[in-house]
Amino acid sequence: MLSCVVLWSGRRGSRELPRLRPRVAPTSLTRVDFTELVPEPIAFLGQAAYIQLEAFENLARAVATAPSLGAKEGLSAAAGVALRKHHDLIAELRRSGVEPVEVMAPFAPATDRFREASVGADWYELLLGIYVTTGMLDGFFARLSEGLPNELADRVRRILAEEGASQVLRHELERAIAEQPGLADRLALWGRSLVGDTLLVARSALRAAEPSGRIDEDVEPVFTELIADHTRRMDALGLTA
């Protein structure tokens, strides 16, 4: 059970690792009011759109390397959902009169590195990588979208709410874990190693959302909640987070 609180004290973009000793247990926290965080709409849409594109790329890789046609078919539907979310967010950028490619560009290098780091050593690690990272980030961006202007918030909520890859990923991973002794332990370790990088992506989104432009201890509970979600998601697979 991973139940760390993350402190982001580095103001110069230095990379902080999650502290592993909990200050407070996630269950004892008041739910964070995400509407206090006000994302800058264009940056929000650009980063969210690019993250969906990267999720699509990893899902497409999982389709291409699937060991069975049944798995390929299920994952292809999930890849389609990620791609649709990407294009719907792009459409929101166009509607705002900006060029999506220009808005996404600043987020590309870090997100590309993040995707490459979450690809893993084989198909199962790739699937868990998508499960963990899209699980945390989809939930995070959906909640962050609550602080957008009302109508945009509604549309973004609808875009992000579509059930994506988690069900098919859980299905394939559960089956593989049941069949392959030792896989659960390897995947548990792998899942844990992805948390830090995923939180850094979330952190970079908060930079643009926090009114003062600084990340301070007010947003700690945001990360604590993200990690609690992650733990629940790993539990669902029978994996120790």
Add this chain to the structure above:
Amino acid sequence: MLSCVVLWSGRRGSRELPRLRPRVAPTSLTRVDFTELVPEPIAFLGQAAYIQLEAFENLARAVATAPSLGAKEGLSAAAGVALRKHHDLIAELRRSGVEPVEVMAPFAPATDRFREASVGADWYELLLGIYVTTGMLDGFFARLSEGLPNELADRVRRILAEEGASQVLRHELERAIAEQPGLADRLALWGRSLVGDTLLVARSALRAAEPSGRIDEDVEPVFTELIADHTRRMDALGLTA
């Protein structure tokens, strides 16, 4: 200018290479009446669906390896179209009460090999591979669908008619050819080398469509027309077919 007539005389599945000396010029041919060919609907849908899935996989690979975000963005839309065609054809199989994965399975090995053979040595060859193979096969399956039962034929025509990858591929290839001396010659050779394999895929679809189950000289004009289409498509890029 490649204007060969293809004779499929091998009845035992032996692989025939296109004859390179023309018997008749394509322009002198009467248009083939595709409605004389009656595809078996389930096999047609299964093969067409699997071919779209493979086209999607190659497009997704082109997205993941694109040298610019603009190219990535354009190709991602094309990948979405191929995936939608795949899923719409899958939906037609489900509507017929069959399990899509089972219907597609027999087509998977040959189509997988075909896709791997058309990937090419770099991003530009990958793009031309998609341009050439989807160009020929999309047109072929669209015309073959004319022989399906009426209502199904209408729905399949609508599914396959959606403008897919050709425009974005042409755009990216034209730009690259203009910028990189020597690329045109290399791509012309590469495009030519793909024709034989693509015709074999089309031929395997005709096996199920030709009433006698045999491929004989009646269907020669089908292939001649496919090659004429290919030549026009290469011409559009300024490449010698």
